[in-house]
Amino acid sequence: MTEVSFYPGCSLDGTAKDYRDSIERVADLLDLQLQELEDWNCCGATAAHSLDERLAVNLAGRTLALAETAGKDLLVPCALCFNRLKTAAKKLQGDQEQLYETRFDGKIQIFDLLDYLSRPFMLKRVRDRRRVALSGLRPVCYYGCMVNRPPKITDSEQWENPTNMDRLLTELGAEVLDWPFKTDCCGASHAIARPDLVFTLVDKLYRRALAEGANCIVVSCQMCQANLDLYQDQINRQFQRDVYLPIFYFTELIELALGAVAPGRKLDRHLVDPTALLSAVGLA
Amino acid sequence: MDESLTAPVQIDFDFLPQVERGSGIQASVCYQCRKCSNGCPLTFAMDHPPDRILRFLLLGQADQALHSRTIWVCSSCETCTTRCPNGIDIAGLMDYLKQEACRRGIPDPSGNRSLAVHQCFLDQIRRRGRVHEGSFMNAYLLSHGVWWRKILAGTLIHDLRLGWALWKRGRLPIVPRGVADQAEIERLFAAKD
Numbered sequence: 001m002t003e004v005s006f007y008p009g010c011s012l013d014g015t016a017k018d019y020r021d022s023i024e025r026v027a028d029l030l031d032l033q034l035q036e037l038e039d040w041n042c043c044g045a046t047a048a049h050s051l052d053e054r055l056a057v058n059l060a061g062r063t064l065a066l067a068e069t070a071g072k073d074l075l076v077p078c079a080l081c082f083n084r085l086k087t088a089a090k091k092l093q094g095d096q097e098q099l100y101e102t103r104f105d106g107k108i109q110i111f112d113l114l115d116y117l118s119r120p121f122m123l124k125r126v127r128d129r130r131r132v133a134l135s136g137l138r139p140v141c142y143y144g145c146m147v148n149r150p151p152k153i154t155d156s157e158q159w160e161n162p163t164n165m166d167r168l169l170t171e172l173g174a175e176v177l178d179w180p181f182k183t184d185c186c187g188a189s190h191a192i193a194r195p196d197l198v199f200t201l202v203d204k205l206y207r208r209a210l211a212e213g214a215n216c217i218v219v220s221c222q223m224c225q226a227n228l229d230l231y232q233d234q235i236n237r238q239f240q241r242d243v244y245l246p247i248f249y250f251t252e253l254i255e256l257a258l259g260a261v262a263p264g265r266k267l268d269r270h271l272v273d274p275t276a277l278l279s280a281v282g283l284a
Numbered sequence: 285m286d287e288s289l290t291a292p293v294q295i296d297f298d299f300l301p302q303v304e305r306g307s308g309i310q311a312s313v314c315y316q317c318r319k320c321s322n323g324c325p326l327t328f329a330m331d332h333p334p335d336r337i338l339r340f341l342l343l344g345q346a347d348q349a350l351h352s353r354t355i356w357v358c359s360s361c362e363t364c365t366t367r368c369p370n371g372i373d374i375a376g377l378m379d380y381l382k383q384e385a386c387r388r389g390i391p392d393p394s395g396n397r398s399l400a401v402h403q404c405f406l407d408q409i410r411r412r413g414r415v416h417e418g419s420f421m422n423a424y425l426l427s428h429g430v431w432w433r434k435i436l437a438g439t440l441i442h443d444l445r446l447g448w449a450l451w452k453r454g455r456l457p458i459v460p461r462g463v464a465d466q467a468e469i470e471r472l473f474a475a476k477d
Binding site: 017271 | 359380386418442465
């Protein structure tokens with residue numbers, strides 16, 4: 001059993017509850033014990049770093065201090081939380097740390113969930129426990145912005161062309177397709193104030209994914225998932241298209257491949273119901 | 285013709301050093317290669333591409349930068365910051381310019397919905413240390429008459445349908461969870477710039 005601290009972040013307590021449930025099932029399947037960080041707070045997200053840099057570092061810094069006290073490495077599924085925590089960690093270990101009210105000495109590591117689950121020791125567990133090959137699924141991997149950029153903050157080694165999700169899904173037997181929009185922006189929190197921007201960006205992603213021959217898109221970030229999934233109907237109407245692209249979390253595909261999706265339990269907590277696709281390829 | 289091109293331009297050569305001191309970002313090393321603008325996914329919605337914002341700083345045209353739509357359209361995707369050959373944190377500069385514009389009272393949240401969203405979001409964090417999305421969306425809709433403008437635009441129905449769809453799927457909890465140590469959150473907000 002491997003133990004880590006877990007920082008779900010606000011949206012995994014709410015609109016991304018489906019992601020959280022999937023992560024917890026996958027953790028059980030892979031003998032990974034997630035201990036939710038006690039009394040964690042919001043990382044500040046885009047709002048804090050847009051309006052108040054010091055508050056942004058302090059909010060993320062408080063959570064880092066809690067994690068350091070808990071003493072275990074910190075696993076973060078939300079790409080933006082991850083980015084904000086890493087940013088705060090760099091600031092609080094830099095030469096300007098006296099500008100902030102929180103302290104972090106870097107005694108624990110901060111991991112993006114996808115990065116952690118695609119490391120060799122985890123990949124081996126996935127390989128050993130796979131019961132179903134996800135053949136017929138032709139995903140493109142959509143990594144989004146925040147887990148990789150900027151590499152000075154994220155410590156990513158492949159920020160322009162990340163491949164860890166491609167490798168993981170290939171292990172699951174999916175027919176992973178390459179595409180050039182792996183890390184292009186979906187518009188993130190603009191969905192609330194400027195849905196017009198998000199729709200334009202997401203429509204571009206759909207068209208390219210379809211042009212590559214994809215029948216689904218796989219993500220590791222719940223903001224990307226929301227922007228690609230929640231508005232697919234509206235985007236179809238606005239741009240007069242007929243796109244059907246289920247948007248999976250990579251953890252949901254791990255569950256499928258490990259044979260952990262019980263018959264009758266439908267993966268229907270997204271707005272784009274993947275049942276038609278899964279039936280067509282013999283996985284449901 | 286775009287009236288920003290015909291208005292008299294105020295020159296403020298103190299602005300660039302102020303930005304560099306305040307943000308810790310050295311904007312003056314920009315040599316206008318435009319790599320930032322070429323990689324930017326949102327130039328289609330900007331009034332000035334990112335390289336021109338940098339140029340405004342260098343030319344002392346503070347107002348052009350601070351009044352631009354660009355700084356609010358930037359989604360902080362960090363592509364420019366990642367690719368800048370001179371290591372300028374351009375997305376970080378956009379944040380600093382947003383903050384400076386707010387300090388000067390330039391943007392009005394009733395017309396600038398991105399600012400309204402940010403303000404409502406921070407207010408939610410201040411209240412309970414976390415953001416409960418249902419409460420946040422309600423607060424945003426009630427701010428600056430957003431709900432009424434959405435009715436007029438015919439888009440409120442999309443939000444209501446979405447809320448219902450999420451609730452049915454167990455993705456819109458009614459009761460918020462907050463931080464126990466609320467005094468600590470208050471202390472961090474009190475320390476804000």
